[in-house]
Amino acid sequence: MILLSLIWLLQDFAQLLLMGICMIPDVFLLTILFIALLPEKSKEEQSKLVWIAFFGGLLWDLRWTNLPGLTSAISGGVIGLACFIWQKLPAIGRTPFAFMAVSAFCELVYALGHYFFWTIPSQSALRQFIVQQLIAVPVIIIFAWLFGRASERNG
Amino acid sequence: MRILCRESRPWLNSFISVLAGAAILFLSAGTDGVKHGAVELVNGILSYPEKPVLYLRNIIKLSGNWVLERDNLNERVEKLELKNLALEEALQRAGVKSPASKGGYLRAVVTLRYPQEWWQELRIDKGAQEGVREGAAVASEGFLVGRVTRVSAHSSWVELITSSSFLIAAAVDQTRDLGVAAGDGRGHLRLLYIPEERNVRRGMSVSTSLMSDVIPPGLAIGTIIGIDEEKEGYKEMRLSAGAHLTQLYNVDVFMPSSGGAQR
Numbered sequence: 218m219i220l221l222s223l224i225w226l227l228q229d230f231a232q233l234l235l236m237g238i239c240m241i242p243d244v245f246l247l248t249i250l251f252i253a254l255l256p257e258k259s260k261e262e263q264s265k266l267v268w269i270a271f272f273g274g275l276l277w278d279l280r281w282t283n284l285p286g287l288t289s290a291i292s293g294g295v296i297g298l299a300c301f302i303w304q305k306l307p308a309i310g311r312t313p314f315a316f317m318a319v320s321a322f323c324e325l326v327y328a329l330g331h332y333f334f335w336t337i338p339s340q341s342a343l344r345q346f347i348v349q350q351l352i353a354v355p356v357i358i359i360f361a362w363l364f365g366r367a368s369e370r371n372g
Numbered sequence: 373m374r375i376l377c378r379e380s381r382p383w384l385n386s387f388i389s390v391l392a393g394a395a396i397l398f399l400s401a402g403t404d405g406v407k408h409g410a411v412e413l414v415n416g417i418l419s420y421p422e423k424p425v426l427y428l429r430n431i432i433k434l435s436g437n438w439v440l441e442r443d444n445l446n447e448r449v450e451k452l453e454l455k456n457l458a459l460e461e462a463l464q465r466a467g468v469k470s471p472a473s474k475g476g477y478l479r480a481v482v483t484l485r486y487p488q489e490w491w492q493e494l495r496i497d498k499g500a501q502e503g504v505r506e507g508a509a510v511a512s513e514g515f516l517v518g519r520v521t522r523v524s525a526h527s528s529w530v531e532l533i534t535s536s537s538f539l540i541a542a543a544v545d546q547t548r549d550l551g552v553a554a555g556d557g558r559g560h561l562r563l564l565y566i567p568e569e570r571n572v573r574r575g576m577s578v579s580t581s582l583m584s585d586v587i588p589p590g591l592a593i594g595t596i597i598g599i600d601e602e603k604e605g606y607k608e609m610r611l612s613a614g615a616h617l618t619q620l621y622n623v624d625v626f627m628p629s630s631g632g633a634q635r
Contacts, residue, residue, distance in 0.1 A: 229418065230425045234432075237485070237621070253382075263382040271389040275396070279414035283486050285400045285407060290393020297386015336487045 218269075224248050225273050229280060240345050242353035243327050245273050246292050250323055251360045253296055254303050254316060256371045263300045270296045282335050291330040295323045313365035320357045325350070412524065415484070419497070419526065422483075426497065430481055433621045448514075477511065477624035478502060483527065485620070491534040491559045493518075496623060499526045509580070509587040509626040515614030516540075516580060516593045517623060528625075533593065534559050534617060542593055543581040544572050550581055553593055553611065561594060561611035568602045578611060585628045 225245045232241050252258065253266045274289035282288060299319050306315060328349055336342040400407040480496035498504050500523045508520045510530045518538070522529040531538055536557030543550050544566070551566045566572055576596045582589040598610035 226421060230422065233422055233425045233483075234429050236429075237619070260381055264385040267382055267385040267389055271393065274393070276414060279411050280418055283407075283411060283488070284397060285410065286393040286395070286397030289396065290390045293386050293389025293393060297383045297389070300382040300386070337490070342487070 221245065221248060221269060221273070225276065229277075232281065239348040239352070240328075240331070242324055242349055242356055243292070244356060245277075246270060246295065246327060247320055247324065247353075247356060247360055249273070249292075249296055250299055250320055251316075251364060253300055254311075254319070254364070255367055256311070260300075263296075267293050267296045267300075282331070284335060287330070287334055288327075291327050295326050298326075299323050311368070313361040313368070316364045317357055317361040320360060321353075324353045324357065328353075415495075415527070416524070419483070426481055426483060430622065476627050478504065478627050480504075480510075480528075480623050480625050482620050482623060491532060491555065491557055491617075493521070493529050493531050493535065494620065495527055495529050496625070497527055498625060499524045499528050501525050503627055504528045504625050505586055505628070507584065507586045508628070509591060511591060511624045511626065512615040512620055512622070514592060516591045517613075517615045517617065517620060519587065520625065530623070532617065533561060533613060540587070540593075541581045542578050544596070545577045545579055547572055547576070551578075551609075553578060559617065561613055563596065563609040563611050564606065566607045566609065568605055568607050570607070572596065572599070572607065572609065574598065586626060588626055588628075591626075 228241065228244050231244075235241055249266050249270045253263045258266075270292035271289045274287075274292035275285060277288045278285045299322075302319060303311065328346055332342065332346050336345070478498055480498040482494050483497045484495040485493075496504075496510075504520055504523055506520055506523050509516060510518045510520060516533060518530045518532040518535070519540075520528045521531045532555065533540070533553065534555040534557065536555055538553075538555040540553050541550065542553040542563060544563075547570060549566050549570050549572055552564045554562050554564055556562065563578055574596050578593045578596065580587055580589055580591040580593060592614050594611045594613040594615075596609050597612045600608045600610065602608075
């Protein structure tokens with residue numbers, strides 16, 4: 218919980234530093250996703266993470282989007298959807314690559330949700346969206362690598 | 373929530389969270405006061421840990437611009453000093469005493485600008501505690517960018533000149549014709565109510581005219597870039613704002629002298 222609070226704050230600071238330049242990817246959401254999809258996580262813990270994502274998103278809305286409920290709904294929905302997809306995958310298929318694909322899908326859904334409901338569609342908004350996705354690529358790769366290591370440790 | 377977490381599956385919690393988010397979104401649309409209060413509360417709490425980051429951003433931005441701006445500023449200061457000297461000499465020749473200072477400016481950092489209200493308003497990190505007053509003019513690089521509309525203890529909201537509700541008395545510097553500068557909410561500025569017979573042309577500069585103690589007269593707004601069709605005996609003109617409205621990181625809030633009464 219402390220780690221997630223710190224990551225939320227770090228994301229807030231990063232957004233503050235890059236305000237007016239680009240939107241940063243939702244590292245907080247990706248961290249929750251990483252924790253939720255770890256092999257030893259129970260359904261109860263995953264459910265708890267859905268609500269942590271929801272409240273983190275609500276705080277983000279109150280700080281940045283001025284549309285309370287938008288990011289929280291997207292975050293809660295995306296984590297639940299990712300957990301559902303992950304459970305449907307056979308255990309052998311839960312590889313770092315599969316994790317990378319799920320993370321990329323979640324990040325894209327999150328960014329698209331913001332693009333259509335929050336920003337005013339324009340060339341500059343589209344440019345910011347593309348930059349956000351490009352920044353998300355190394356972040357997702359790092360999380361996939363961490364996921365691979367955690368999976369190896371769990372055998 | 374504990375019961376939900378224990379008894380239900382993640383997808384069900386997720387579904388409920390989506391519904392809850394949509395409900396908050398729907399309810400907040402109808403309760404502006406509550407939403408505004410919650411936004412202010414969260415922003416107020418976060419303003420403390422964010423302070424060092426804001427200063428860091430400011431330092432990065434300022435150091436980046438420093439070299440570029442230095443020459444430009446030196447040139448402007450030199451010109452203004454010469455102009456000031458000439459005016460003082462003219463006043464002395466005419467036997468008029470130099471007027472006392474009418475106030476100064478307080479430097480503030482832009483802390484928030486919502487994309488959906490990009491041309492409407494922004495928030496700065498100075499408030500009532502620092503002496504900011506409602507209605508005060510806000511400038512950037514010597515050009516008007518807006519005025520303060522809401523003041524909290526340590527932050528204020530600034531309505532931009534491009535806001536659709538922004539109207540301000542303005543004068544064409546070269547002809548002294550008076551009109552009203554107005555925004556359209558889409559990043560454009562217009563000068564209204566200039567009589568059609570007046571010889572106002574493209575390239576002429578526009579500045580504020582005397583209207584209150586919190587907005588100084590003669591503060592540059594921008595330049596006339598086009599004259600549209602005449603309507604009911606008046607010309608409508610397109611203005612180009614003098615300030616870089618898409619690159620507002622720091623602004624200067626006009627602080628009237630304490631002797632001046634607020635109107």
